Amino acid sequence: MPELKRRLGFWQAYATATGLVVAGSTMVSLGNSFGTIGPAFIVSAFIAMLVSIMIAMSYAELSSIMPGSGMVGDYTAVSMGRFMAIVALLGGYLVLTAAVGPMETMTTSMAVHYIFPGFNPVVIAFCILTVFLIINLLGVEIFGSIQLSLVVILMVMTAGMGLFGLFDLFTVNKSVPSTFNPHGWSTVFQSLALGLWLFIGIEYVIPLGEEVKNPEKIIPKAMIFGLSTIFVVDMLFGIALTRHIDLTKLSSADIPQILGAKSMYGHTGAIIMALLTLLAGASTINSNLAAIPRMFYGLARQGLLPRIFGYIHPTFRTPWFSIILVYLMFALPLLVLKVNVNIMTTMLMSASVTWLISYIITQVDLLIIRKRYSHIKRPFKAPFTPFIQIIGISVCLYMILTIHPNPETKRIVYYISGGFMFFICLYAFCWLKFKKMPLFKPVSLEELKSQSVFIEQPIPQIQPDQMEKSW
Template identity: 35%
Template structure:
């Protein structure tokens, strides 16, 4: 019999999941290049990105309060738009993007580890070791995952904040500030073309929702964890970003493949470079750890619902969806060995991934609107405020960003090429699977009552316990 997921995670573990997926090595690159290209005014693009992600957090929090399931966006979409759109949202917005971005993250970790700590070691060996080790961590269950994630996230945020404070105050800094007076926003209204890059600094806080079946008091902790994650990320990134442009020339930051390391070196010399090397590795390991954990649970839920082979719905004696974990690690290993992702393509894949992620966010906002009309009386322990205000603003903002992914026309073309490739593969697979394997209509929805009453942590006939649990 398939074992079921257990509620073992507290609030800080949920926050560590939200922060840990967002503060990645690619996000640190985006932060440095954003401030380098736009100057201090990049904080305006960050503010817009934060607001759009706050809209996303409100929508995901409401959806999770209705259906606190491990499937996340998939289960939220089933009663609103059906299995086809649920599969498109998960596979294009998460699984395919994760394969490229995650393997690139692992590759960066190997390169940084070699450059900072072991010049004679093949970075591929280090990258593969990280993936295998984190696969083992996640097979051993969510408690082991959460312990590692809390440690990684705490060290990561603390290091970023401390480096930012040293740079801004000059206390303990060994470098010399750049002797220039920067105009706050030289880009003018063009600053908002950097919003797509800024969104990558916050994208992913909704990874808390696939953990809903394992978080204590999910109706309270899920929305709170997402909001706290966004605030923590903004403060840490702003501190380090302004410290970076105080000590490093904008051109250096804008053109460097590792601007965060350049900034740390400008502030603290060799010590800063070594420190930021450690931070980069922590960021990558934290991101990979969360990706493996959360995406595996999305795949697990799709196996339970028949949207993927049933084998992915299996758990082991530790309550871990081990087959789905093994799949994610295997995909990372294959893409690392083939070399389809590398530092030269990381920015393109970041923004292509951001495009697909935005499609998923648009679907999430649409789900909220549809479910409010279809099920106006269903219990919502968290409800997005001001009617549909945040959903409408969120959808308009998403469309604007999707059509303005980069000020560089050539880069935009590359972004759209990979984005459409991701989406096209997903649409073909999802349509064929729903039609010929599930034998359902493309937009045939699942009754919300069925999803609520068959939460995988609760036996089908334990209705009383379910209602009691949902009232927490």
Template identity: 30%
Template sequence: MNDSHLYSAPPLAASPATAKPRPSLGLGSLLAVAIGLVVSQGVMVLMLQGAGIAGLGFLIPLALAFVLALTYVMSFSELALMIPRAGSLSSYTEVALGQFPAILATFSGYVVVAMFALSAELLLLDQIINQVYPGVFPHLSIAYGVLLLFTLLNLLGIDVFAKLQSVLALVMVIVLLALGLAAMAGSGSHPQLVQAVSSDWNPLGASVLTLVALAIWGFVGAEFTCPLVEESRQPERNIPLAMILGIVVIFVTTALYSIGALFYVPREQLAASALPHYLYATALLGETGKLFLVVAAITATCSTLNSSLAAVPRMLYGMAHNGQVFPQFKLLSKRHNTPWVAVLFVSLITGAPVLLMGNDPATIGLLLLAAAIAWLLAYIICHLDVIALRRRYPLLARPFKTPFYPLTQLVGIAGMLVSIYYVSPTPEMTAAIFGYAGAVLGLVSLIAILWIKLVMRKPLFRPEPLESALARQ
């Protein structure tokens, strides 16, 4: 007999073993996190390439991606507030679906994404600086120099962006918004482009829907507010509201930024360029645009890299304490108290694609779209978590309940599966994108199965009791 109706979630201030952080984060701070971990060079590039492929018609997949983002925001809000001391997606999923989906979800949504997306960020930074200052720096020296620097800083426990990341992220949003508005306001100086945009606003017709997977990359990452639930004031209100407002701000900013580029750069150039944001900035601002872009690129890449090298190793550290990954990830440096093995691991998997594929400019798009597959898979598992926990614990206290359940989750799952199917914007890229993502996720799945069966000695799909999962936090 299921006795889940006897259990109710503890208050957010409860402390099973240690003192909890004092709630200090308001809506503004949480909104900065929801926005900040989305803005990156990868987003700047993919959104402009999408606008180049589809023209103004790119607003259609962008709007659909926004709807899909709303579905994952609803599911994460319900999970985070129902299990308020859970630190990551693995904590929700082991209770809902079992150990194998928990490990796969965390590696797919965060470790594999770090491997692909951070590599793309470093390659973009290297290419931008070498485009602006040709011949000054050896090939890939910038990429590996930045990676080594932030690996060392995280090993030493030094977070150079600790006080600035939220501010920098908001500045980046303002900069992108300003670019879009400035381009649209001055579009009269390029009448031929204005005429081309208005005369054929959706050249792809119904095929524009295949760009939803590319567009959704602009909205992933808002759920990084969820681990801050215990440090938040009024989390029942502020956690969902911060994520919803965050993706609204991102939608408006991305739409204006992408449309503005169409008034200054021909669609064909945006679609074909590995560095469309370079074309955009220089067409709009001239030589000043180059310096502007270098500063923006350094800020975006360093902030994203620093955040990931701080967050992902700590996810692995927590999973090691749960017995879900190698115990070496629990090791902390004696002097700096940092998970040094996990930091080195994340740094290594970030640097490997840079070394293997750094000579090919097309690699950036492939890496970002392969990362999109991995992240969408994690979001699908998140939706399944909500459905499973509604069935297993129907009377559990839920401070936030997803509107229109289960339609919200079903729409999210269906939309994300379709997005994965159409993830490639061109037939030529399809095999490579699915090859990269499939090989890495297949290896992760194989290792997870062997680990759960031989080391943890547990069933792959037996959910853990909710009470014991909370007690471990």
């Protein structure tokens, strides 16, 4: 079977790590959260960033031991067996695709619709998806170049708009600082999950580990640098919003970032922010179509998904079937869903619950593998283990239990996320029984190595099928 190739450097890895995180839906969530919590949301976001760094350290160590595209599926198979491997990967990432993907695409199309009111948002959404489908089918170099350009423009422009807004440069009105913490600290600490959503997905660079040069060094740096820059950019823009628009309007708007930009810079500002929202959505769609198919590819190599998910196109070296499947999962719900801020927030929180469960499993994976394989070489080693994992697990559990202050909304979120997890567990049980594989018997590292091929740096003059295959 054709293999993947190592072609991405640090900046492409950084762009991939941040590309999903800085999303159109994240910009909506950022505006709504600052409107709901007030400027004190910066505290929620800061704590969430620290937790995200802890989680990223665990991912970095595990990926340095098992640098395959199966990511958490590989780690969990070695620590807890195949059943939990399927639950960890599909629970964290299939739910994202099914629940949030269409929301992200519609947010992007709403930004285009704001600029060109005569265009149909659904048609726009399909066009955007199709463009990035073609890009990802054609090869990882094209993906990396476009992703880097999108992220640089997006980060610089968003930070600039926030900075200018804070100092009243080029604004149409003077800023008026709002009450820092209008609803009390209990609300701030119950909003950690909303803060985490600003950073969730930084590990998306890991499934491209087989296509990143020197991944054990580049991937940790890309994730930490990505989390830090995202925090700075988001907080600059978020605090600026609270100084130029009423918090109530900000909390209830479908596209608060555009509404806030209009309050700061007039119609021109709104158009610029709509374009930035378009870039953010495009970046996220691009990252999803790159990373999630490679996760499916990794599971298929272990026999935990049908073999077709592991198909690599012989010319373009991309997982075509999985890319097309993710495209359909993004596109088809657009025909029946109508996006508004309430639906979007509910779906984001539902995906957050299953994603947090996946994060918890990853922390447990590291603790188990540290104990079981204490002798193996680790190109990257997470500092302060097991303390950061214990803190990470505890905070993730807290976020799940305090996902929303409204009990009725929390109940709906639990129903949606619980439904997803039920069907994933049902699939895992039936598939493993059908394949006559043990459910909870851990896979050894040697067995995983025989199922998955990890490749060294390719030499351009040698054909891929002649390359030495190793860890």
